[in-house]
Amino acid sequence: MKSLLVFDAAMRSKSFSLAADELCVTPGAIGQQIHKLEEWLGVTLFIRHVRQIQPTEAALSYWQKIQPALEQIADASTRLKHSRGMAVLLSMPPSFAAKWFTRRMANLLTRHPGIELHLNASSVIVDFEREAVDLAIRYFNGRDTRLDATLMFNDEVRVFCTLEYAEARLLNTPDALAGASLLVTSVQPYWTQWLSRFSRLDAGTVAGIPRIHFDQALMAIEAAKQGHGVVLASPHLTEDEVSGQALIEPFAGCLHLDNGYYIVQHNKIALSPAAMLVKQWLIEEAGEKVPDNPGSSLHRATSC
Template identity: 45%
Template sequence: MRADTPLKAIACFDAVMRTGSVTVAAQQLFVTPGAVGQQIRKLEAWLGTPLFVRTVRKLQPTAQALSYWQQVRPALQQLDSASLAVQGKGDLQVRLSLPPAFASSWFARRMPQLTRRYPQLQLHLSASTDRVDFSQGTVDLAVRHFDGQAKDVQARLLLADEMRVYCSAEYRERQQLRTLADLPGATVLYTTSHAHWSQWLASVGLSFDGLARGLQFDQSEMAIDAARRSQGLVLTSPWLVEDDVEQGRLVQVFDAVLATGKGYYLVQARDIALSEAAQRFEQWLVEAARCAASGLNG
């Protein structure tokens, strides 16, 4: 490495590229936005080329910036990994991203098993449905709900998904829900994340005609909670209501099950090797999913 290589400036450049914001980069680096801007200008002078097109609202990276970042990013990741290894932290950390509803239900239910098996594991959880950019080095593994078709990442099926109808026992008795013929008059709880009511109704030979009013929710957790509180029928994944069914807060109302063609997939980068800790966690997660699927289908 050249003696005049501006490592601090390169670190600031990396932070801006990862976050897309000088302000956020400054917060992560615990410096002021002005200090980050100064380091970016220093790096541009050292490289002899502009790295960003400056507008009123944001910085737009140039083609040279994108090319340079692609080349220096692996070296920065390797430097970070080497430092963690020397500090004794590299083999313990796993960074995981999960959908919020899945994180607070299926995964939370099994976390005690994980911590008992790997008490030294340092797990960093992020609840999000956003697309993961593994090149930023902020996530090792992610679970996503989709059809498994992905060209830019490796995707391994954990749990095939399906839709079932649930409500509280109190609501079922109040509405006298015994057969599908009793469905008209019940309140339907709609969710944008699991918008499968029309498909489920069609699968049992029914439609929305004759159904009572419905309530709309943009998050599965809210619709499920409304069902717990006897507000209506929720159509959702059995993986999100395991505890509720086991503890009697929710009951499955009808036998009809709708296969969605989607599932919960474990995704990871194709070109970034997992750490030993991440590999152990991956094995545990696959095993836990296999046991869960066996229990549901058994």
């Protein structure tokens, strides 16, 4: 097989010496490799003149067949080596992508300009053995034996609504939620627990509060912005809204959850260097503290 590369070089350069230069070996090595290939094939490939070689008809026709194949192999290898080197495939839930990642992505690309990021926003759990995904951000309890899971942050949920909605519904205490609409997401269906913890409402009253259900946090947050109710959501997903005062936290109660956002990868597939950079960056960005909302005019109970 090595002799095929030698043969290719010799055909292209029409000289054992030039082929030797190209392959960084001595002309003697080239001569020996060609001789070995001729013996293996049982065919003379080059007519040797003094200081000169000339390919035979057999060599020309053989080369026509194998040269594209060798080029295909070299090309496929190069592409795999290189594209793999800088491409990173990152999967994450759509809400997390839209609300947390997108606002930080420019920072990632500034800090690591050569990285070719492929982003997959999907709620479907990644199967690393079937999909060409390097890393994923997954919202779960961190326990899966097939994966290496690195915690970005534990989750917690807080209450958000517009200032107008809070004023109109007189949301001065959690008990006032009895007269509000509750916006619920599939991912964080914890209103009952929150009210049980932070209000004095009995279970019957809690069960009677109207609810609107959403399968994506993103949409529930949008509904809250439209004044349709109060949403129980992760503060990581409402940063933009809170800092722009589109949403406020009417109460200070935050409910800590068992789940969290984890960076996950297959525990038996090595990360490429570029993927390692992205992972490190994610860890660093996750370590930034979620800020309290300094602009809120409503009183709140003791913080978490």
